[in-house]
Amino acid sequence: MEKVLKASHFNKYFTEPDRFQVLKDVTFEVNKGEFLAIVGKSGCGKSTLLYLLSTMDTEYEGTLEINGQTLTGRSQDYLSKFRNEHLGFVFQFHFLLPEFTTLQNVMLPALKLGKYSEKEVEHRAYEKLKMIGMEDHARKLSSKLSGGQQQRVAIARALINDPTIVMGDEPTGNLDKTNTGIVFDIFREIAQENHQTIIAVTHDPDFAAGCDRVIEMSDGIIISSHENQV
Numbered sequence: 001m002e003k004v005l006k007a008s009h010f011n012k013y014f015t016e017p018d019r020f021q022v023l024k025d026v027t028f029e030v031n032k033g034e035f036l037a038i039v040g041k042s043g044c045g046k047s048t049l050l051y052l053l054s055t056m057d058t059e060y061e062g063t064l065e066i067n068g069q070t071l072t073g074r075s076q077d078y079l080s081k082f083r084n085e086h087l088g089f090v091f092q093f094h095f096l097l098p099e100f101t102t103l104q105n106v107m108l109p110a111l112k113l114g115k116y117s118e119k120e121v122e123h124r125a126y127e128k129l130k131m132i133g134m135e136d137h138a139r140k141l142s143s144k145l146s147g148g149q150q151q152r153v154a155i156a157r158a159l160i161n162d163p164t165i166v167m168g169d170e171p172t173g174n175l176d177k178t179n180t181g182i183v184f185d186i187f188r189e190i191a192q193e194n195h196q197t198i199i200a201v202t203h204d205p206d207f208a209a210g211c212d213r214v215i216e217m218s219d220g221i222i223i224s225s226h227e228n229q230v
């Protein structure tokens with residue numbers, strides 16, 4: 001099984017207000033196309049871990065490898081380019097720009113990457129919107145969409161550069177049951193059809209139960225990793 005992410009011996013400390021160790025020797029690997037949930041009680045270190053995996057936080061001990069590239073010790077410029085090319089992010093809140101249309105929001109990360117012409121980017125953005133069933137809303141201001149629709153658009157935006165890994169921090173935390181199901185199904189399809197990897201921090205037991213594997217954390221430690229029969 002091809003590994004797309006290797007986290008080795010992560011230790012992470014916070015020093016304010018007092019020094020404490022938030023991650024303790026966290027080591028795990030993630031397969032290509034795997035749909036992984038990270039669960040655990042509030043404050044156990046899930047978001048801190050995801051932030052390290054996202055390459056946004058570089059203050060840690062240990063090594064991070066994604067797509068065969070060692071990312072520990074790289075410059076901010078290198079990491080920023082790497083993120084835009086290889087990673088997609090979905091958060092609890094959609095962070096769409098309200099004065100931009102749905103289509104423009106989805107296009108933004110690809111325009112920033114500068115790999116495709118504007119025409120190509122627009123075409124790609126349409127394709128992503130089609131995939132999530134939102135192409136009819138392409139010209140609407142994103143602020144005019146429902147919460148569930150906005151989160152779907154945020155996923156399309158995360159997918160625009162065809163990332164190897166999509167990372168989600170409570171991606172359904174702000175959604176009702178129906179929209180949670182829709183978002184879950186999109187992730188499932190991405191993993192199954194496109195072999196893109198999903199790593200999602202979640203508090204939702206039903207969401208976690210549908211993932212391929214669940215990593216459970218407690219007090220900065222991985223206490224279990226089990227595969228679901230899905």
Ligand SMILES: Nc1ncnc2c1ncn2[C@@H]1O[C@H](COP(=O)(O)OP(=O)(O)OP(=O)(O)O)[C@@H](O)[C@H]1O
Nearest residue numbers: 014015016017022041042043044045046047048049
């Ligand atoms: N910048 C920071 N400085 C100091 N302590 C922090 C910082 N960020 C988080 N913490 C602490 O680190 C611990 C882990 O936080 P983290 O947000 O990773 O937990 P979590 O498992 O994601 O929680 P939740 O499920 O509530 O989001 C908590 O005790 C939190 O208060």
